Ligand code: GDP
């Protein structure tokens with residue numbers, strides 16, 4: 001089943017014209033129940049090498065004026081419910097009407113990604129309406145002419161990144177995230193002697209709700225399942241136990257030490273990685289390597305500092321670690337640091353709340369209109385630099401993926417955008433939408 005994109009807009013803006021342009025002769029009515037086909041038609045759209053299902057909502061203009069708004073709202077809701085995104089059309093020649101505003105607010109509330117199309121913009125007849133369209137609060141308008149086929153390449157550029165991601169990942173992601181029975185996969189990694197075995201024993205020792213038949217022999221197995229009782233819900237957790245791996249390897253007298261490959265295996269398995277360090281020697285080279293690996297793999301990361309019982313001036317130690325974390329891991333500013341003693345149990349109850357919080361952020365989804373409002377504000381506050389006399393322009397941003405949150409923005413001269421400015425944007429997304437300490441990916445694409 002291909003991804004559905006809804007065409008939305010008041011009567012006469014050109015939805016059917018765009019529908020016909022995208023679908024051509026391939027129109028296939030999927031539902032011939034009377035009343036359904038009249039209000040909604042679907043067809044397989046082609047745009048370059050993209051294919052998707054477009055859903056149109058025609059026939060509304062037949063309704064008496066008074067009933068129109070209610071019917072439109074209903075039809076739009078139905079079309080939107082099934083759609084992954086929508087193309088919102090306005091008539092650039094007519095400018096923004098009150099009905100357009102009503103649609104914009106329905107769309108904003110729906111949280112679906114919206115691409116705003118200012119139609120009938122062939123020539124420069126639509127310039128005024130194009131300008132007005134910014135005020136709808138659903139992002140930057142793209143000028144097109146459905147009738148003359150103008151703007152289709154730009155539309156392709158906007159749709160392409162989304163469709164690619166949606167088609168492969170949407171279903172899987174949502175299913176996983178929504179399933180309360182699916183265990184959260186956590187890996188505990190760190191240098192030898194950091195206290196991994198002690199921590200794992202402590203965690204599963206105090207959780208009597210072990211699942212699985214091998215509950216008693218978990219020390220030999222590579223993953224352990226247990227249930228953590230959070231404040232709002234129970235979290236089934238599957239722990240990837242690298243310490244257990246090493247001990248198993250020892251028994252088989254093969255490997256003495258855990259290699260980087262083992263850490264990588266654990267990281268790949270995990271959704272959230274807990275990097276266990278020793279309070280007396282945090283942030284050693286190997287620790288940073290593991291942290292960097294986890295972040296590059298796009299995992300949620302929690303910095304855990306063990307053997308806290310050995311530290312006397314804990315305030316000073318924590319301040320120093322905070323500073324080190326933000327300096328040495330700038331790609332995840334604000335990453336949580338949890339300090340405890342796995343041996344005595346002091347502070348260990350802070351670990352799982354940090355892990356689940358990271359997991360929630362890792363799954364964060366930000367609504368497109370909010371993102372675009374943010375982008376406008378962020379670029380107004382600090383304009384992107386000019387390169388050889390021409391200002392770099394950023395327009396239209398959307399989140400294409402979660403786990404980790406991934407955003408795609410259109411950027412002229414993307415290759416010239418300074419790394420510092422990209423960091424400014426990423427940190428801006430973090431602050432604006434409260435996505436803490438998980439890797440955030442920002443992909444810049446050239447328009448056109
Ligand atoms: P719908 O009610 O939103 O489905 O709108 P239609 O597709 O039926 O179009 C309404 C009117 O606008 C028709 O007369 C179309 O020919 C015209 N129209 C559609 N697209 C364009 C365009 O790009 N430029 C101009 N000038 N007219 C257009």
Ligand code: GDP
Pocket residue numbers: 190191192193194195196197198199243306307308309310340341342343344
């Ligand atoms: P692993 O190699 O990472 O699995 O580390 P272990 O769990 O085997 O622990 C290594 C050593 O550190 C053992 O002697 C533990 O008793 C000790 N250890 C673990 N956690 C703590 C802690 O919180 N405080 C102190 N003082 N020692 C600890």
